[in-house]
Amino acid sequence: MSSIISDLQNRYTVKQYDASKKISKDDMKVIEEALRLSVSSINSQPWKFIIIESDEAKQRFSDTFANKFQFNQKHAKDASAIILFCHNPYYTKNDYQKVIDADFAVGRINPDISPERNRDEKLGAYVFAELNTDNFGFNGNWTKAQTYIAFGNIIHTLARMNIGSTSMEGIDIDLVKQSFSDELGGFECHVALAIGYSKKEEDYNAKLPKSRLPEKEVIINL
Amino acid sequence: MSSIISDLQNRYTVKQYDASKKISKDDMKVIEEALRLSVSSINSQPWKFIIIESDEAKQRFSDTFANKFQFNQKHAKDASAIILFCHNPYYTKNDYQKVIDADFAVGRINPDISPERNRDEKLGAYVFAELNTDNFGFNGNWTKAQTYIAFGNIIHTLARMNIGSTSMEGIDIDLVKQSFSDELGGFECHVALAIGYSKKEEDYNAKLPKSRLPEKEVIINL
Numbered sequence: 290m291s292s293i294i295s296d297l298q299n300r301y302t303v304k305q306y307d308a309s310k311k312i313s314k315d316d317m318k319v320i321e322e323a324l325r326l327s328v329s330s331i332n333s334q335p336w337k338f339i340i341i342e343s344d345e346a347k348q349r350f351s352d353t354f355a356n357k358f359q360f361n362q363k364h365a366k367d368a369s370a371i372i373l374f375c376h377n378p379y380y381t382k383n384d385y386q387k388v389i390d391a392d393f394a395v396g397r398i399n400p401d402i403s404p405e406r407n408r409d410e411k412l413g414a415y416v417f418a419e420l421n422t423d424n425f426g427f428n429g430n431w432t433k434a435q436t437y438i439a440f441g442n443i444i445h446t447l448a449r450m451n452i453g454s455t456s457m458e459g460i461d462i463d464l465v466k467q468s469f470s471d472e473l474g475g476f477e478c479h480v481a482l483a484i485g486y487s488k489k490e491e492d493y494n495a496k497l498p499k500s501r502l503p504e505k506e507v508i509i510n511l
Numbered sequence: 512m513s514s515i516i517s518d519l520q521n522r523y524t525v526k527q528y529d530a531s532k533k534i535s536k537d538d539m540k541v542i543e544e545a546l547r548l549s550v551s552s553i554n555s556q557p558w559k560f561i562i563i564e565s566d567e568a569k570q571r572f573s574d575t576f577a578n579k580f581q582f583n584q585k586h587a588k589d590a591s592a593i594i595l596f597c598h599n600p601y602y603t604k605n606d607y608q609k610v611i612d613a614d615f616a617v618g619r620i621n622p623d624i625s626p627e628r629n630r631d632e633k634l635g636a637y638v639f640a641e642l643n644t645d646n647f648g649f650n651g652n653w654t655k656a657q658t659y660i661a662f663g664n665i666i667h668t669l670a671r672m673n674i675g676s677t678s679m680e681g682i683d684i685d686l687v688k689q690s691f692s693d694e695l696g697g698f699e700c701h702v703a704l705a706i707g708y709s710k711k712e713e714d715y716n717a718k719l720p721k722s723r724l725p726e727k728e729v730i731i732n733l
Contacts, residue, residue, distance in 0.1 A: 291541045293668055297548040319513045321730050325723055326519040328666050330680045330702075334724050339731045346733035387724060397722040417680055430652040434659045441663025444550050446515055458552045458639055472731050480552075500619040501547050502556050502609060508543050509561045509694050511568035 296448040298499060303453035306367035307488035312452060317342075317370065320484070323446040324372070327439035331414040332388055335380040335432035336439060339373035339472050347371070349468050350481075358459035361483075368455070369485030372443070373469065375476040376436040378429030380422075385415050433479060440480060447484060455483040518670040520721060525675035528589035529710035534674060539564075539592065542706070545668040546594070549661035553636040554610055557602040557654035558661060561595035561694050569593070571690050572703075580681035583705075590677070591707030594665070595691065597698040598658040600651030602644075607637050655701060662702060669706060677705040 290298075312320075317340070324338045341350050347366050350373075354362035365371060377384065389411045392398060398407045421431030440456075447454050458480050465478050489495045501507075512520075534542075539562070546560045563572050572595075573587035587593060599606065611633045614620060620629045643653035662678075669676045680702050687700050711717045723729075 293541055293671055294544050294548070297545055297664075319515055321726070322516050323519055325726055325729055326516070326721075327663065328678060330678065332722065334729065337729055337731060339733060341733050343733055387728065388722075391724050392722045395720045395722050397719050430655075433652075434656050437656045437659035438663035438666070441549065441660035441665075442519075442667050443663075444660070445664050445667040449515055456550060456552065472733065497619050498617045499548075500554065500610075500614045500617050502613050504543070504547055506609065507547055507556065507559055509559060511561060511563050511565055511694065 297445070299451075300444070300448040300454070301494050301497070301499065303364075303368075303455050303483070303485070303487045303492060304494040305488045305492040306364060306369070306453070306483065306485045308367040310369065310486040312369040312485060316450060316452065319450070320372075320443065320446060320452075324439055324443055327442045329435040329438055330431070331385075331417050333380065333385060333418060333432070333435060334388060335377045335384065336436045337375040337377075337473070337476050338439070339375060339469060339478070341371040341373065342369070350465075353461050353464035353468050355461075355464065357461050358457075361455070361457050361459045364455055364457070364483035367485070368483035370483075372482045372484065373465070373478045374436050374440055374480050374482065375473055375478045376429060376432040377476050378432065379426045379475070380418055380428050380432050381426070382412065382415055382418075385412065385418065429477065433477075437480070440482065443482065452484055453487045457481045457483060519667070521673075522666070522670040522676070523716050523719070523721065525586075525590075525677050525705070525707070525709045525714060526716040527710045527714040528586060528591070528675070528705070528707045530589040532591065532708040534591040534707060538672060538674065541672070542594075542665065542668060542674075546661055546665055549664045551657040551660055552653070553607075553639050555602065555607060555640060555654070555657060556610060557599040557606065558658045559597040559599075559695070559698050560661070561597060561691060561700070563593040563595065564591070572687075575683050575686035575690050577683075577686065579683050580679075583677070583679050583681045586677055586679070586705035589707070590705035592705075594704045594706065595687065595700045596658050596662055596702050596704065597695055597700045598651060598654040599698050600654065601648050601697070602640055602650050602654050603648070604634065604637055604640075607634065607640065651699065655699075659702070662704065665704065674706055675709045679703045679705060
């Protein structure tokens with residue numbers, strides 16, 4: 290079997306972490322860099338990734354489960370880290386200027402035309418954001434979708450590294466917004482990912498077979 | 512450097528495909544199976560992946576660029592294949608029953624409780640879809656976001672396989688809906704991915720440095 294398929298087959302949603310096992314610093318660096326390298330429409334990168342590893346921040350995250358989704362609360366402290374996937378619900382042309390600045394910084398420009406024309410041509414791509422922006426400047430459905438690309442990228446990355454993970458849309462969006470308002474700076478977090486190592490003997494999900502819809506339901510070959 | 516980071520560093524958006532180079536059948540099988548194994552909230556899999564490889568289907572896709580985004584049209588015929596990422600904008604409890612049926616088919620059940628109780632408990636997870644469903648039954652922003660997880664997964668998969676790709680939100684959603692209405696069956700396609708091999712000598716993007724926002728802009732360590 291292809292190593293790609295075996296990686297994806299072997300991963301499962303961790304239901305019980307081993308709180309004594311931490312992801313190494315080197316591995317965390319790979320995870321952070323893989324997040325940063327994620328693909329997005331027009332390279333917009335309308336995201337922030339908040340990485341929770343300290344006891345203080347874990348406590349803060351744990352407290353956001355006060356009202357709902359308590360079944361996920363234990364991961365806040367047992368997992369090695371939690372990644373908050375945050376998107377900018379009001380992504381602007383000014384935000385996109387930062388992407389263009391980064392292009393200039395590494396020389397991702399057309400040398401045959403002036404810097405001004407380079408900038409104008411690059412800004413033209415912002416039309417893809419505009420197509421997804423309402424009259425109030427809200428484009429959060431679009432930026433959120435981009436953030437889910439990073440999510441899919443990191444799930445695959447972790448599968449390769451043999452590090453366990455738990456996807457959590459089961460978080461209290463409002464309490465997370467309150468508790469992490471300084472770090473979010475107006476961004477929103479609709480999904481978090483706990484990462485670490487499963488306590489296999491207590492993790493019922495480690496033993497269950499993987500389940501997906503049959504190929505004929507989801508793949509159409511033309 | 513980690514092979515994960517070098518894979519992600521080396522990938523780039525192909526701007527010119529070599530129409531003479533086809534992805535092998537074996538590789539296409541890996542890609543299709545990787546798509547199917549993608550992660551989604553409550554394992555909802557509210558998606559379909561339409562794989563375009565035949566001349567007839569490529570012509571049909573090419574014709575959808577009649578009105579806009581003509582800069583992407585050439586990929587319709589030059590790329591080895593195009594994947595249409597399609598989401599169900601009205602995902603229902605009945606759709607989720609199919610996921611539960613698949614669980615039963617592989618024995619992903621709790622043997623200590625009755626099949627009926629297994630089914631009830633599994634259906635309870637549908638609350639995550641409900642939280643994202645409006646009064647008209649529309650939950651397309653949520654199902655679209657799930658589909659972008661599959662997108663991120665496959666971008667990483669292709670990077671590992673050294674196969675080039677081009678993300679295309681630049682498609683005519685309405686014309687694609689018309690031209691592929693039989694295959695879509697009510698689903699919508701908001702993003703496509705051309706895949707194949709770059710014609711490097713004519714692909715300006717093959718030579719440009721990769722650009723991303725600096726780490727301090729997107730990663731916050733707590």
